[in-house]
Amino acid sequence: QQQVKQSPQSLIVQKGGIxxxxxxxxxxxxxxxxxxxxxxxxxxxxxxxxxxxxxEKKEGRFTISFNKSAKQFxxxxxxxxxxxxxxxxxxxSQGFGNEKLTFGxxxxxxxxx
Amino acid sequence: GxxxxxxxxxxxxxxxxxxxxxxxxxxxxxxxxFWYRQFPKKSLMLMATSxxxxxxxxxxxxxxxxxxxxxxxxxxxxxxxxxxxxxxxSFYICSASGIQETxxxxxxxxxxxx
Numbered sequence: 365q366q367q368v369k370q371s372p373q374s375l376i377v378q379k380g381g382i383x384x385x386x387x388x389x390x391x392x393x394x395x396x397x398x399x400x401x402x403x404x405x406x407x408x409x410x411x412x413x414x415x416x417x418x419x420e421k422k423e424g425r426f427t428i429s430f431n432k433s434a435k436q437f438x439x440x441x442x443x444x445x446x447x448x449x450x451x452x453x454x455x456x457s458q459g460f461g462n463e464k465l466t467f468g469x470x471x472x473x474x475x476x477x
Numbered sequence: 478g479x480x481x482x483x484x485x486x487x488x489x490x491x492x493x494x495x496x497x498x499x500x501x502x503x504x505x506x507x508x509x510x511f512w513y514r515q516f517p518k519k520s521l522m523l524m525a526t527s528x529x530x531x532x533x534x535x536x537x538x539x540x541x542x543x544x545x546x547x548x549x550x551x552x553x554x555x556x557x558x559x560x561x562x563x564x565x566x567s568f569y570i571c572s573a574s575g576i577q578e579t580x581x582x583x584x585x586x587x588x589x590x591x
Contacts, residue, residue, distance in 0.1 A: 398579065407483075407570045407582035408521070453520060462509045462574035467520045 368456050370468030377475055383441040385471045387454035390435065394456040396463070399428065399439045402451045402470075411452075412439070444475045479505045481573050483583035490561055491591055498556045498586045500571030506551035507573035511580065512544070515568045527554055561590045 369388045377383045387397075395416050400408035414421045414428040414437065421428045427440040441448055454468040480503040490496050500510060509528050513521040525541075527533040527548035535541045543565075545557040554573070558565050566589050572580040 400582070405585070405587070407481075407572075407585045409582065410579055413579060460578070462576065462578060462580065464511070464523060464526060465580060469520050470518075472518075 368454060368466050368468045370454050370471060372471060373469070374472045375474070377444045377473065379444060379446060379475055379477050381444050381475075383444045383448065383473055383475070384438060385452055385454070385473070386436065386438045387456075387468050388434075388436045389456050389466075391456070391458075391466075392435070393458045394466075396457045396460055397428070397430065397437050398455050398465070399426075400453045400455065400467075402453065408453060441473075444473075446475045446477065449473055449475050479503075479573075479575075479578075479581045481507075481571065481581045481583040483571055483586050485586060486584065487587040487589070489589045489591065492562050493560055495557055495559045496561055496588060498558075498569055498571075498588075500554045500556070500573065500583050502552045502573040502581075505573075505575050505578075507554070508551065508576050509574050510548055510554040511572045512546060512554075512556050513570045513572070515570060515585070517568075521570065524556075558588065561588070563590045566590045 398413035399411045401411045402408040412423050412426045425442045430437045452471045455465040457463040457465045482501045484499045512524045515521050524539045525533045525535045533546035548554040570585040572582045574580045
């Protein structure tokens with residue numbers, strides 16, 4: 365019940381296209397859902413996060429869509445750029461970010477010219 | 478965002494020796510720090526959670542006597558891998574958060590045990 369399932373495992377998108385990564389969770393006590401971006405050999409960096417009281421949050425080219433009834437949330441990257449090529453992790457926790465995070469398995473995103 | 482540093486960034490040691498990794502919050506007070514381990518092309522695995530001034534809480538399956546965690550101040554936590562063996566080789570990442578704040582991750586420390 366603590367798992368967060370993430371798909372796809374890898375994704376190739378053309379430059380300028382939309383990258384979509386999906387996550388699903390079981391634990392209804394989760395109420396904080398961040399997305400992290402990780403480049404090789406570096407630590408994860410917080411990209412964007414959402415709480416269940418809203419269905420969508422947008423920051424620049426990055427949007428989180430949240431479906432509470434389906435227990436799913438997704439990351440959309442608009443106008444994808446080669447610099448977006450990285451591994452993306454969704455995560456979930458009970459309470460705010462200072463609580464233990466449960467991570468998804470990661471999606472390796474490659475943006476091709 | 479807030480800055481978290483780790484030192485060293487990479488370390489090579491001989492089997493049987495101990496290695497200490499430092500995690501510092503540079504511009505905020507971290508009431509909680511987390512230590513993760515990450516294998517190549519895999520997700521982050523939480524090892525332990527530490528609150529300033531308290532004993533760390535270890536995840537199931539993590540040997541607390543092997544991975545010693547100290548969180549003596551609001552800006553510093555250390556992870557000591559005792560009697561390291563080749564199977565301890567990994568990428569170790571810390572994160573830190575203040576009260577009611579999100580987690581900020583350090584850049585990671587790559588440990589190679591020969």
